[in-house]
Amino acid sequence: LLFGRRKVKKPKINEDIQKEESKVVTQMDIEDIGDNIAFCRCWRSKKFPLCDGSHNKHNAETRDNVGPLLLRREGD
Numbered sequence: 749l750l751f752g753r754r755k756v757k758k759p760k761i762n763e764d765i766q767k768e769e770s771k772v773v774t775q776m777d778i779e780d781i782g783d784n785i786a787f788c789r790c791w792r793s794k795k796f797p798l799c800d801g802s803h804n805k806h807n808a809e810t811r812d813n814v815g816p817l818l819l820r821r822e823g824d
């Protein structure tokens with residue numbers, strides 16, 4: 749792939765999220781997380797950093813196999 753005059757070996761993972769930032773960093777207070785939460789790892793969610801199921805479309809279109817990070821409180 750060629751972007752401008754720079755040769756890039758791999759495509760970008762993040763296509764749309766906070767592109768005005770030099771780095772996307774998300775902070776959450778652990779106390780604000782409920783009993784279950786799903787974090788996006790495909791970078792396609794409209795609710796990023798939370799998963800909205802967009803990984804299913806991405807996987808179908810690209811034959812990839814990405815999915816969310818699921819966190820749940822012990823005992824749930």
Ligand code: FES
Pocket residue numbers: 787788789790791792793798799800801802803804814815816817
């Ligand atoms: Fe990205 Fe689910 S939407 S992992």
